[in-house]
Amino acid sequence: MSSADKNLSVFTTDGLPDITHKKFVIVVAEWNSDVTEALFQGAYKTLVDHGAQTQNILRANVPGSFELSFGSQVYAQKADVDAVIAIGCVIQGETKHNDYINHAVAHGLTDVALKYNKPVIFGVLTPNTLQQALDRAGGIHGNKGDEAAITAIKMLSLQ
Template sequence: MSSADKNLSVFSTDGLPDISQATFAIVVAEWNHEITEKLFEGAHATLIRYGAKPENIIRANVPGSYELSFGAQVFARKIEVDAVIALGCVIQGETKHNDYINHAVAHGLTQVSLTYHKPVIFGVLTPNSQEQALDRAGGKHGNKGDEAAMTAIKMLSLV
């Protein structure tokens, strides 16, 4: 189901694990700051709402979405970090840069997750326009940051 048909901030909360002792790292791309800051706010609020302690949420900024994989790796290798959430936004432009960046980030985050045996969540918007990005960063389609945080919480139940 595409996000055009689903609200990213609506999800099942059945069987969630206790995250009161979990530590989360949220790595945020600075590029498209207006969007990524809203994604961070959604992710942070969702973690708190479902039991994470504010002092157990670490934030780090990286210049752009391409750098999210390395930023995620820095935190995934830390034993005290239980899950990493990577937040970014790559808007389709006149060139195919978004295809290359999005593929590299998805592959990189997957590799970090598998290498360190921890949830590393792809919270990167890949919209065609600024309007679509805003719709998915707290607008009419909810907030991808909320969804990314809930995914991290649910994935902790596996480990």
């Protein structure tokens, strides 16, 4: 189901694990900062609303979405970090750069998760336009940051 048909901020919370003592790192791309800041705020609020302690939520900024994989790896390798949420936004634009960036980030984050055996969440928007991004960063389609945070919490229940 596409996000055009679903609100990203509506999800089931049945059976969520206790995250009171879990440590999260949210790695945020600075590129498209109006969008990524809204996504960060959504992720942060969702973690707190579901029991994360504010001192256990760290933020790390990277220049753009391409750098999310390395930024996530820096924190995923730390034994005291339970989950990493990568937040970014790559808008289609006039060239195919988005194809290369999005594929690289998706593969990079997957590799980091598997290498360190912990949740590393793809909270990256891949819209065609800025308006589509805004619609998914707290707009009419909810907030992908909320969804990314809930995904991190749910993935922790597997461990």
